Amino acid sequence: MTAESTIDRARLASYQEQLTEWRRDFHRHPELAFEEVRTSGLVADRLREFGLEPETGIGGTGVVAVIESGSSERSIGLRADMDALPIHEQNAFDHKSTCDGKMHACGHDGHTSMLLGAARYLSETRDFDGRVVLIFQPAEEKDGGAREMIRDGLFDRFSIDQVYGMHNLPGTAVGEFALCSGPMMAAIDTFEARVVGIGGHAAFPHGCKDGIVAAAQIVSAWQSIVARNVDPIESAVISTTMIHAGDAFNVLPAVIELGGCVRTFDPNVQDLIQTRLREIGEALCAAHDLTFEFEYNRYYPATVNSAAEVERSARAVSQMGMTVDTEMSPIMGSEDFSFMLQERPGAFVMTGNGPSSGLHTPLYDFNDALLSVGTEYWVTLVQQELASVG
Ligand SMILES: [Zn+2]
Ligand SMILES: [Zn+2]
Structure with missing residues (x-):
């Protein structure tokens, strides 16, 4: 040889x-x-x-x-x-x-x-x-x-x-x-979420169920998943890359759409993030009397x-x-x-x-x-x- x-x-x-x-x-x-x-x-x-x-x-x-x-x-x-x-x-x-x-x-x-x-x-x-x-x-x-x-x-x-x-x-x-x-190389997953409330006149929010405030809190709280839930020795990225809602200065929209991607190396971290994204969205929507819809798609391992x-x-x-x-x-x-x-x-x-x-x-x-x-x-x-x- x-x-x-x-x-x-x-x-x-x-x-x-x-x-x-x-x-x-x-x-x-x-x-x-x-x-x-x-x-x-x-x-x-x-x-x-x-x-x-x-x-x-x-x-x-x-x-x-x-x-x-x-x-x-x-x-x-x-x-x-x-x-x-x-x-x-x-x-x-x-x-x-x-x-x-x-x-x-x-x-x-x-x-x-x-x-x-x-x-x-x-x-x-x-x-x-x-x-x-x-x-x-x-x-x-x-x-x-x-x-x-x-x-x-x-x-x-x-x-x-x-x-x-x-x-x-x-x-x-x-x-x-x-x-x-x-x-x-990391796994990539994608997610899409909908925060559903009741739209209406921006001068009378008490007559509506405003999803904008809740969606802003959800996006911020999701960032705490990597900081507070994932083992610091592991690596992960959560990026919210899409927020779509509203067409006017004076109208509260009824639906806010959120989307983004997650990168992980370890399947356990991947499972954890999928669970926490949903839990945080559901809990914050419950706190604001809104409905939360969520889809998580495992894209490439x-x-x-x-x-x-x-x-x-x-x-x-x-x-x-x-x-x-x-x-x-x-x-x-x-x-x-x-x-x-x-x-x-x-x-x-x-x-x-x-x-x-x-x-x-x-x-x-x-x-x-x-x-x-x-x-x-x-x-x-x-x-x-x-x-x-x-
Ligand atoms: Zn390429
Ligand atoms: Zn390539």
Whole structure:
């Protein structure tokens, strides 16, 4: 056994021009969640060009292809996301979005291209023993494309022992990777509440049931949940992001609508916050003789890496001669790869995108220098995990 990478760097380097072309083409034609028809069509075409037999329409617009080599039953899943965001791009370069109001502002154009690069390399060389399952996922930004692929039988139809994901990280140098064991990205839940009273003339509040005063108290009291109910060692964020009510200076509205989101790492903290949001709303509304209606929606779970797979991911990066921080501080952002990590052990890794504008900003662009780095990571990980035995 050797720890040296066996990757054919000349072959990889010869892909760069094509990878850049694919990436910029995806960037010019962004498609939102579950609308990735052109993107997934091109992905499937490329996979067929590599001699693979992709299955399409999994979880909506998802695509899966399997590359087999040797006789081993071992298998590994590699996942890329394909969707864009409803942002109007402000870049002026040639490959800027051609669709007003849609943009690849999270780099999923690059993620898709890197996995295609790995598909090409692995199908050409077949220098491994086992099965590689390539997962091209729709709708990461919205409505959980990963969950939809799982509901559509991803893990039943395809043998997958362990599953890996990767995301670019602006502000970190290309060639630097980071991840951690356990919860690495937060769960996100959303809530909507209605405070219902009796509207009327603002000069005669005693003839009304005013929800505005109660809603203001509720929003403030919710902030005490993190400060007073959650264990100080744990992390959580409660953000009320929407308050809608009233149309006139002199009319008390009958209904006040509130909405927001909750970020947590620990399911017990998540349960606690869901309970306390409701309890506080109900109690304050009762105090003001109002009705409280509340809906809580668990959106994406926390992204939880398993320790062994973090170590495997880090070993692959080290084999490439690049740096990896395995003690990255968890971040409050969310990622729907979390659904796949609930099904199989695996690891999600961040990989530096250089000094680009931040994710989800109108000046962001995926760094094409990262294309060969990400492709090499996927190939190295496969060759390491599905190394020929003996
Ligand atoms: Zn994003
Ligand atoms: Zn993303």
